[in-house]
Amino acid sequence: MDVSVELKGVxxxxxxxxxxxxxxxxxxxxxxxxxxxxxxxxxxxxxxxVAGFEHPSEGKIxxxxxxxxxxxxxxxxxxxxxxxxxxxPHLTVAGNIQFGLERKRTPKxxxxxxxxxxxDLVRLNYMGxxxxxxxxxxxxxxxxxxxxxxxRPEVLLLDEPLGALDLxxxxxxxxxxxxxxxxxxxxxxxxTHDQEEALTMSDRIAVMETGRLAQxxxxxxxxxxxxxxxxxDFIGESNFFSGKITAIDDNxxxxxxxxxxxxxxxxxxxxxAGQHINFSVRPEKFRVEPEPGTSDWxxxxxxxxxxxxxxxxxxxxxxxxxxxxxxxxxxxxxxxxPQKTVFSIGDKVHVSWHRDDSVILxx
Amino acid sequence: xKVRGFFQPLTWFTGACYLFxxxxxxxxxxxxxxxxxxxxxxxxxxxxxxxxxxxxxLVLDALKNSLIVAVxxxxxxxxxxxxxxxxxxxxxxxxxxxxxGILFLPIVTPEIVVGISLVIFFVLIHVNLGLKTIxxxxxxxxxxxxxxxxxxRLQGMDRTLExxxxxxxxxxxxxxxxVTIPQLLPGIIAAALLAFTLSFDDFVITxxxxxxxxxxxxxxxxxMVRLGVSPKINALSALxxxxxxxxxTIADRLQRKSV
Ligand SMILES: Nc1ncnc2c1ncn2[C@@H]1O[C@H](COP(=O)(O)OP(=O)(O)OP(=O)(O)O)[C@@H](O)[C@H]1O
Ligand SMILES: [Mg+2]
Numbered sequence: 001m002d003v004s005v006e007l008k009g010v011x012x013x014x015x016x017x018x019x020x021x022x023x024x025x026x027x028x029x030x031x032x033x034x035x036x037x038x039x040x041x042x043x044x045x046x047x048x049x050v051a052g053f054e055h056p057s058e059g060k061i062x063x064x065x066x067x068x069x070x071x072x073x074x075x076x077x078x079x080x081x082x083x084x085x086x087x088x089p090h091l092t093v094a095g096n097i098q099f100g101l102e103r104k105r106t107p108k109x110x111x112x113x114x115x116x117x118x119x120d121l122v123r124l125n126y127m128g129x130x131x132x133x134x135x136x137x138x139x140x141x142x143x144x145x146x147x148x149x150x151x152r153p154e155v156l157l158l159d160e161p162l163g164a165l166d167l168x169x170x171x172x173x174x175x176x177x178x179x180x181x182x183x184x185x186x187x188x189x190x191x192t193h194d195q196e197e198a199l200t201m202s203d204r205i206a207v208m209e210t211g212r213l214a215q216x217x218x219x220x221x222x223x224x225x226x227x228x229x230x231x232x233d234f235i236g237e238s239n240f241f242s243g244k245i246t247a248i249d250d251n252x253x254x255x256x257x258x259x260x261x262x263x264x265x266x267x268x269x270x271x272x273a274g275q276h277i278n279f280s281v282r283p284e285k286f287r288v289e290p291e292p293g294t295s296d297w298x299x300x301x302x303x304x305x306x307x308x309x310x311x312x313x314x315x316x317x318x319x320x321x322x323x324x325x326x327x328x329x330x331x332x333x334x335x336x337x338p339q340k341t342v343f344s345i346g347d348k349v350h351v352s353w354h355r356d357d358s359v360i361l362x363x
Numbered sequence: 364x365k366v367r368g369f370f371q372p373l374t375w376f377t378g379a380c381y382l383f384x385x386x387x388x389x390x391x392x393x394x395x396x397x398x399x400x401x402x403x404x405x406x407x408x409x410x411x412x413x414x415x416x417x418x419x420x421l422v423l424d425a426l427k428n429s430l431i432v433a434v435x436x437x438x439x440x441x442x443x444x445x446x447x448x449x450x451x452x453x454x455x456x457x458x459x460x461x462x463x464g465i466l467f468l469p470i471v472t473p474e475i476v477v478g479i480s481l482v483i484f485f486v487l488i489h490v491n492l493g494l495k496t497i498x499x500x501x502x503x504x505x506x507x508x509x510x511x512x513x514x515x516r517l518q519g520m521d522r523t524l525e526x527x528x529x530x531x532x533x534x535x536x537x538x539x540x541x542v543t544i545p546q547l548l549p550g551i552i553a554a555a556l557l558a559f560t561l562s563f564d565d566f567v568i569t570x571x572x573x574x575x576x577x578x579x580x581x582x583x584x585x586x587m588v589r590l591g592v593s594p595k596i597n598a599l600s601a602l603x604x605x606x607x608x609x610x611x612t613i614a615d616r617l618q619r620k621s622v
Contacts, residue, residue: 053526073529086527090545099541103532147531 010059021211037208079148087132094128259322264298285357395597412598425583436501444509478571492574505558516550556614
């Protein structure tokens with residue numbers, strides 16, 4: 001594997017707070033890697049450690065296989081796009097973009113060529129003479145991007161770069177950023193607390209929880225196979241159950257939930273009968289029908305609709321499966337097929353799901 | 364905005380307050396154009412006193428001293444004050460809060476105390492009183508004012524700008540000169556103008572640390588007044604007031620400027 005950035009057991013403490021706690025990571029060259037997590041989980045601190053604004057209390061940081069743990073920010077081949085853009089207000093757009101080139105003493109004519117090229121890359125041609133305060137938020141964002149990219153860093157760090165933009169522009173910039181990254185092939189480390197953004201843009205995602213890595217994987221891995229309750233809850237929505245294992249065979253794991261439901265799960269060699277475990281099911285994995293019969297999935301129960309919320313493209317039902325267990329179910333409104341029926345509160349329904357859609361959680 | 368009822372007396376009060384502050388100065392300026400030698404009666408307009416003023420070699424000499432002192436003190440105190448304020452802002456060290464706290468102390472210490480202590484200090488280290496000692500004294504009392512203004516500007520500065528500069532390959536010095544100083548510039552200029560004005564106007568401290576032949580304008584006015592108030596003194600005072608007001612207005616404007 002061609003490793004671009006590696007964190008080896010990195011810990012960062014501020015007085016009392018441990019902002020980053022024993023994080024080990026390998027990020028591939030050219031990868032779009034996202035750090036995702038709730039506010040205060042240590043995303044920005046991790047990024048600042050890679051940039052060199054903070055130094056690790058423990059552990060090592062390697063960029064391009066060289067230990068940079070004690071290098072100053074200007075000694076690292078890394079550039080940052082700041083959340084507030086941090087454009088120099090006393091310099092023009094061109095002045096901002098060529099700031100890094102000037103530090104490298106790039107010859108004048110080459111600098112001019114590169115600046116024009118960079119402006120072109122972010123579609124800001126002919127705006128070189130403006131000052132940052134004369135630009136819109138989206139344009140400022142692009143200047144910040146051009147300023148960092150013109151130095152062709154080994155890694156580009158982005159700290160919630162779209163956080164200040166409105167929803168529509170944000171969606172646009174997401175696509176633009178992604179295609180830009182694919183075009184130039186630079187490693188991106190992208191910080192966000194917006195799970196949708198991380199899922200759509202990233203090659204891989206690291207979900208962080210209070211300074212630790214909760215799970216690292218592709219969008220699909222993380223969404224379909226969350227390891228912990230925290231991940232299952234933070235990414236998308238989930239229904240959580242807990243129960244006691246009654247039997248295990250080669251393909252199945254049988255358990256009885258706290259509410260008395262007999263459930264079939266995929267086999268898992270790590271567990272033994274009698275153990276208490278937690279598992280989750282995504283709300284869109286259920287089939288809900290007025291009559292029994294059409295579904296041949298293992299888990300079939302009769303439930304009662306207790307609440308219904310209209311969401312536009314789908315309907316969100318809350319269904320009671322047992323005295324203790326309510327599930328959230330998202331159903332698309334289809335014009336035909338098994339799900340054409342719209343239910344109302346109080347209806348008795350047949351709920352079923354496939355055993356593989358139950359994901360066993362570590363805690 | 365409409366002013367009514369309860370607030371009416373308050374506006375009169377404010378007016379009276381400003382009148383009290385500025386009327387004496389206005390009278391002084393007016394009488395500097397009075398034909399009459401005796402300052403109490405208005406006899407007609409004249410430039411005579413200003414012309415006499417610029418023909419007086421002693422006054423010109425004092426002006427020269429004042430300018431030298433103010434300019435040198437301004438330059439030194441601005442540089443030292445700016446760097447010190449930046450050091451206090453940028454770096455964490457033991458006793459930082461103490462240093463921050465005692466910044467105001469020299470400002471509230473009575474000038475007469477500062478003056479006397481400086482004289483004793485200079486005598487102790489065997490320095491002859493003269494322009495040099497005036498400059499040192501002025502630099503000393505200018506620095507806290509410079510630091511206060513620069514500190515206010517620093518606190519409003521976006522810290523990530525410095526990080527962005529380093530991120531783009533600028534070392535600490537380059538970052539300071541290419542990013543920090545330009546951000547602070549309005550504050551630094553305002554501080555310099557204030558330092559110049561304070562130094563140009565100072566009487567009490569200068570009175571103590573001046574030697575023979577190092578008379579500044581305020582000292583000159585004082586010695587002239589002892590021979591009796593004349594329209595020439597009014598003219599000189601009016602000039603000093605005008606210079607001060609102009610510089611302070613510019614400084615104030617600069618400080619309000621946001622970018
Ligand atoms: N310079 C600092 N001094 C002390 N504590 C800090 C410092 N920087 C961060 N922290 C603490 O470290 C923890 C992680 O902060 P960090 O900024 O990395 O979170 P984040 O994941 O980026 O959050 P957000 O999504 O809100 O930006 C927080 O508890 C924060 O209070
Ligand atoms: Mg953050």
